Amino acid sequence: MKVLYSLLAACTLMLAACSDNKPVELYNTKAALPSSPKYNLDGLKVITSFVNKTKGTASTLYGNDLALKAAIEGNKIIAGNEIFTLVTWKQQEDDHWFGAKIPSDVESVEVVKTASSGNTVAVNYQQLNGKALDLKTDTSGQAERIKYILGQKPSVLP
Amino acid sequence: MRTNRKPLYQRKVFIIIMILFLGFVGIQFVRPDVPNPPVTGDLEVPADVKAIVQRACYDCHSNNTNLRWYDKIVPVYWGVASHIKDGRVDLNFSEWNKLAPADQKAKLWESINQIISGAMPLPSYTAVHTEAKVSPADLAVLKNYLASMVHSKPADTAAINAADKQYQHWEKNEPAITKLPTAANGIAYIPDYKNWQPISTTERFDNNTLRVIFGNDIAVKAIKENNIHPWPNGAIFAKVAWAQLQDKDGTTHTGEFKQVEYMIKDDKKYASTYGWGWARFKTPKMVPYGGANVLFTNECMNCHKPMAAEDFVFTQPIKH
Numbered sequence: 001m002k003v004l005y006s007l008l009a010a011c012t013l014m015l016a017a018c019s020d021n022k023p024v025e026l027y028n029t030k031a032a033l034p035s036s037p038k039y040n041l042d043g044l045k046v047i048t049s050f051v052n053k054t055k056g057t058a059s060t061l062y063g064n065d066l067a068l069k070a071a072i073e074g075n076k077i078i079a080g081n082e083i084f085t086l087v088t089w090k091q092q093e094d095d096h097w098f099g100a101k102i103p104s105d106v107e108s109v110e111v112v113k114t115a116s117s118g119n120t121v122a123v124n125y126q127q128l129n130g131k132a133l134d135l136k137t138d139t140s141g142q143a144e145r146i147k148y149i150l151g152q153k154p155s156v157l158p
Numbered sequence: 159m160r161t162n163r164k165p166l167y168q169r170k171v172f173i174i175i176m177i178l179f180l181g182f183v184g185i186q187f188v189r190p191d192v193p194n195p196p197v198t199g200d201l202e203v204p205a206d207v208k209a210i211v212q213r214a215c216y217d218c219h220s221n222n223t224n225l226r227w228y229d230k231i232v233p234v235y236w237g238v239a240s241h242i243k244d245g246r247v248d249l250n251f252s253e254w255n256k257l258a259p260a261d262q263k264a265k266l267w268e269s270i271n272q273i274i275s276g277a278m279p280l281p282s283y284t285a286v287h288t289e290a291k292v293s294p295a296d297l298a299v300l301k302n303y304l305a306s307m308v309h310s311k312p313a314d315t316a317a318i319n320a321a322d323k324q325y326q327h328w329e330k331n332e333p334a335i336t337k338l339p340t341a342a343n344g345i346a347y348i349p350d351y352k353n354w355q356p357i358s359t360t361e362r363f364d365n366n367t368l369r370v371i372f373g374n375d376i377a378v379k380a381i382k383e384n385n386i387h388p389w390p391n392g393a394i395f396a397k398v399a400w401a402q403l404q405d406k407d408g409t410t411h412t413g414e415f416k417q418v419e420y421m422i423k424d425d426k427k428y429a430s431t432y433g434w435g436w437a438r439f440k441t442p443k444m445v446p447y448g449g450a451n452v453l454f455t456n457e458c459m460n461c462h463k464p465m466a467a468e469d470f471v472f473t474q475p476i477k478h
Contacts, residue, residue, distance in 0.1 A: 049359050050368070099267045
């Protein structure tokens, strides 16, 4: 009897398992970056990635080929046509893995661009904030952010 | 009124039932052995945690299997015996001392994730052994215990030096890899992964690593076109893991490079491994994980199995 009962239970369970339509969340929609003419990650490579556990943020620093090369050389010489982009997200628990944190809402996108003319190299900095990517107009603290971004040591990617 | 029915033993139905019954009795003698080998070193965790694991997992993942009478009836017994055999191979709490401390920790985190996803204890088993179910209260006990093992502290000089040394070699492009290392299943290291686009990052506080997940062009195109369920053939992921290197102001950077892992989608070529080709290469020398033993892919598959509804992929890509 117990066997029959068990088989029955197993069958019900299998049926239940099949009709279990837990919605499948394929994308991390929270962390998605809006497309905007203000920045462009296409073709950029990963320079490094880091987190701040106190603030609960995750960042990835991207760069074009020139920026990556300069970063590996320690950014000792700043040349023109380098693009660095630092994206910082809030973190969230990973629903798929207890023990992991993944990016959540975007906090800021910071873009550093260099341009050379003659003997001088101009370094341009822009900070875009929040999901709306609002341009930060207050320019104080820019020098410090540029130094911070150019000071990042690349991740070992053999 | 008298009927002219045949005596019981001459009726067709009766004969069929008898044949089935004799067959049923007969197969009871076809019994694979389920021995209980000696316990070499049992799981060591606080008593409340251990009680849950013993109740829910030990029948299949220890040398103290306790078969109930109804487990011993063939054909149920065949299933039970094979579960115990497979379960013990992958994870055996009675031979816990055979695992390095880091591997013990990893198995515990994997275990709790298998419980959370409903993959373990096997649902077909808890349907009968209801006492083995892990309740939400049990789960909270397990989660608290694991969370209490997480410590984050600034990196010590040894970790910093190791990372620096590795960095200097990498910067100078040493060791230059001339011949591509190949895993036992024939998958070779793909050096180009670093030029692919990152699709997500993770901070793993279970094992103190940072990870970046890259997708090749086919994967990135599929993400843009909402065509990832299932992922198209030719899509490849590369996941890189580094040790965490925490500085004094709370920023945690990537330290030593640990490994790169690949999943290559091909539903025909890799049909026997969930439609994906799996490979892991460790250290900058890209040493193939698993050596010559192709069974390493079972490890990958077992842990990715709860993601079957997502085509075995954990990562939820970030669009931009």
